[in-house]
Amino acid sequence: MSNVALKSEKGNKIANRQAISEALLELANKNRDILVLTSDSRGSASLVEFGKELPDQIVEVGIAEQNLVGIASGLAASGKKPFVASPACFLSMRSIEQIKVDVAYSNTNVKLIGISGGVSYGALGMSHHSLQDLAVTRAIPGLDVMMPADRHEAKKMIEALVEYDRPVYLRIGRNPVEDSYISEDYEFQIGKAVTMMAGTDITIIAAGETVRLALDSAEALKLEGINCRVLNMHTIKPLDKEAILKAAGETGRIITIEEHSIYGGLGSAVAEVVSQNHPVPVRILGLPDEPAIAGKTAEVFEHYGLSVQNIREIAMQMVGK
Amino acid sequence: MSTIEFLIRKATEIRMELLKMIYESGTGHTGGSLSNTDILTVLYYHIMKVDPNNPKWEDRDRYVQSKGHAVESYWVILADKGFFPKEELKTFSQFNTRLIGHPNNKVPGVEMNTGALGHGLPISVGMALAAKKDGKQYRVYTLMGDGEQAEGSVWEGAMAAAHYKLDNLIAIIDRNGLQITGSTEDVMSLEPFGEKWRAFGWEVVEVDGNDIEQLVNVLEGTPKVVGKPTLIVANTVKGKGISFAENVAKWHHHVPSKEEYELAIEELSKQLEVRQ
Numbered sequence: 001m002s003n004v005a006l007k008s009e010k011g012n013k014i015a016n017r018q019a020i021s022e023a024l025l026e027l028a029n030k031n032r033d034i035l036v037l038t039s040d041s042r043g044s045a046s047l048v049e050f051g052k053e054l055p056d057q058i059v060e061v062g063i064a065e066q067n068l069v070g071i072a073s074g075l076a077a078s079g080k081k082p083f084v085a086s087p088a089c090f091l092s093m094r095s096i097e098q099i100k101v102d103v104a105y106s107n108t109n110v111k112l113i114g115i116s117g118g119v120s121y122g123a124l125g126m127s128h129h130s131l132q133d134l135a136v137t138r139a140i141p142g143l144d145v146m147m148p149a150d151r152h153e154a155k156k157m158i159e160a161l162v163e164y165d166r167p168v169y170l171r172i173g174r175n176p177v178e179d180s181y182i183s184e185d186y187e188f189q190i191g192k193a194v195t196m197m198a199g200t201d202i203t204i205i206a207a208g209e210t211v212r213l214a215l216d217s218a219e220a221l222k223l224e225g226i227n228c229r230v231l232n233m234h235t236i237k238p239l240d241k242e243a244i245l246k247a248a249g250e251t252g253r254i255i256t257i258e259e260h261s262i263y264g265g266l267g268s269a270v271a272e273v274v275s276q277n278h279p280v281p282v283r284i285l286g287l288p289d290e291p292a293i294a295g296k297t298a299e300v301f302e303h304y305g306l307s308v309q310n311i312r313e314i315a316m317q318m319v320g321k
Numbered sequence: 322m323s324t325i326e327f328l329i330r331k332a333t334e335i336r337m338e339l340l341k342m343i344y345e346s347g348t349g350h351t352g353g354s355l356s357n358t359d360i361l362t363v364l365y366y367h368i369m370k371v372d373p374n375n376p377k378w379e380d381r382d383r384y385v386q387s388k389g390h391a392v393e394s395y396w397v398i399l400a401d402k403g404f405f406p407k408e409e410l411k412t413f414s415q416f417n418t419r420l421i422g423h424p425n426n427k428v429p430g431v432e433m434n435t436g437a438l439g440h441g442l443p444i445s446v447g448m449a450l451a452a453k454k455d456g457k458q459y460r461v462y463t464l465m466g467d468g469e470q471a472e473g474s475v476w477e478g479a480m481a482a483a484h485y486k487l488d489n490l491i492a493i494i495d496r497n498g499l500q501i502t503g504s505t506e507d508v509m510s511l512e513p514f515g516e517k518w519r520a521f522g523w524e525v526v527e528v529d530g531n532d533i534e535q536l537v538n539v540l541e542g543t544p545k546v547v548g549k550p551t552l553i554v555a556n557t558v559k560g561k562g563i564s565f566a567e568n569v570a571k572w573h574h575h576v577p578s579k580e581e582y583e584l585a586i587e588e589l590s591k592q593l594e595v596r597q
Contacts, residue, residue, distance in 0.1 A: 062481075064480070067478055067481055070440055070474065071447035073447060074447020074448040075451050077448060078447070098443070101436070102434075102444055
């Protein structure tokens with residue numbers, strides 16, 4: 001894939017929240033029905049500029065996440081296109097009943113953006129980590145779940161979501177993220193995984209900010225003579241079963257990487273498909289069932305084996321080298 | 322027939338119809354539906370601008386039933402208004418029905434799915450805010466239970482409605498004083514109730530919520546104050562209209578026996594006869 005940023009090309013470091021807010025500002029200027037809603041979270045969501053430029057299109061609800069989602073659903077039911085931006089840890093837990101009932105069940109066109117997801121908040125502890133949000137949201141019927149890999153994908157995803165009349169939970173991290181793509185010049189389709197690297201020995205499936213880790217690991221494996229396929233599963237639900245089964249059939253082994261509990265997230269979703277349709281070995285890499293250790297994202301990842309070195313070792317074991 | 326007289330008769334007919342529905346299906350929140358019947362009757366037959374032939378009409382007034390469980394009067398009224406065939410009331414709570422035990426927006430005329438308490442006010446705030454942003458004149462009405470007032474999200478919505486000066490939002494509390502465990506004041510005391518809402522920036526009025534004339538007067542007169550949302554504390558009687566169900570907590574979701582049903586219909590028929 002020519003558009004994939006190789007290790008030497010991954011330079012730019014822009015947080016997905018920044019890319020999303022820029023895309024929203026551009027789109028909201030053209031469409032007055034686009035609103036953003038914040039729960040005292042406009043700073044964390046990089047929406048301060050948006051608020052200054054389009055004060056009539058930002059709705060502040062204060063620190064009240066249940067109200068945040070309830071109001072968004074009422075706005076959507078009245079023809080607006082609300083984008084809710086609030087820390088994933090609160091949005092996916094405090095307001096989960098409003099997400100289930102007011103958004104998913106009532107089928108209101110609300111886009112929920114969980115910012116500072118995973119272990120983005122590092123040393124702030126488990127109250128601020130969101131490592132269960134994918135498990136919770138993907139179990140709710142009528143709600144789609146997405147994670148963009150980098151700024152290019154974040155922009156394309158937001159553009160697609162403005163035209164997509166379904167409830168969506170979108171999760172991003174807080175910190176700058178290295179590019180996985182060179183540009184926006186690729187086809188992005190909701191529900192369709194992107195094959196970032198072709199390969200026949202093993203497949204790594206990743207989503208969101210871990211796509212970069214998958215690419216780096218695949219490059220390292222190439223040096224060991226292992227051709228690793230990399231799938232960017234930006235849409236966790238509806239899941240691209242076809243791409244997963246193709247990978248199971250053609251590469252025979254799968255590793256999943258996610259910034260989420262090993263229970264119920266991307267790995268579980270992949271295993272559900274593989275085990276029932278084309279059983280092959282699957283290794284699920286993520287965070288264990290414990291309050292995550294304090295530290296910067298990179299340190300926490302390293303601690304739990306979400307590193308190029310560990311992924312390479314696991315892949316080599318699975319391939320038998 | 323005067324408007325008031327028409328509405329009183331209508332409310333009695335709705336009560337008879339909803340009792341029949343509950344009796345035949347063997348399930349339902351009888352007490353709460355009887356207490357809110359007069360409120361819904363005044364809203365749907367006198368106050369709200371809705372079009373059963375065009376349920377999604379942009380300028381319609383919105384109604385969100387936050388106390389979703391008292392759905393029986395709502396289904397009967399929507400059917401009577403012509404949002405769906407009356408015949409369908411027979412399917413209430415039956416296998417694969419859309420007339421489930423809570424409002425369901427697959428049914429024409431229903432804005433939102435409710436049932437989890439404390440959701441209706443924030444939703445209504447969103448709708449009222451959308452009207453303000455679009456310069457539309459429609460009103461948003463939401464009906465909450467008094468037991469529901471213990472939900473924290475009610476007060477989140479209350480703050481936001483006052484903050485955004487939503488005078489197009491009218492919240493009505495079906496203040497029947499009873500929740501499933503007993504008196505609201507024993508379970509989790511609400512009083513001084515009106516004072517709480519006033520402190521949150523709302524204009525508060527109190528009425529007899531089973532008195533059609535009082536309801537008409539207060540609802541015709543909203544918003545009471547420009548720039549402020551209105552809260553109507555509608556003091557009602559749970560089980561209203563049936564002597565042996567009134568103010569009896571077990572009627573929250575008690576289904577009448579054959580004997581009780583027949584007695585109740587007899588009482589309501591007499592109320593209609595007196596009106597003739």
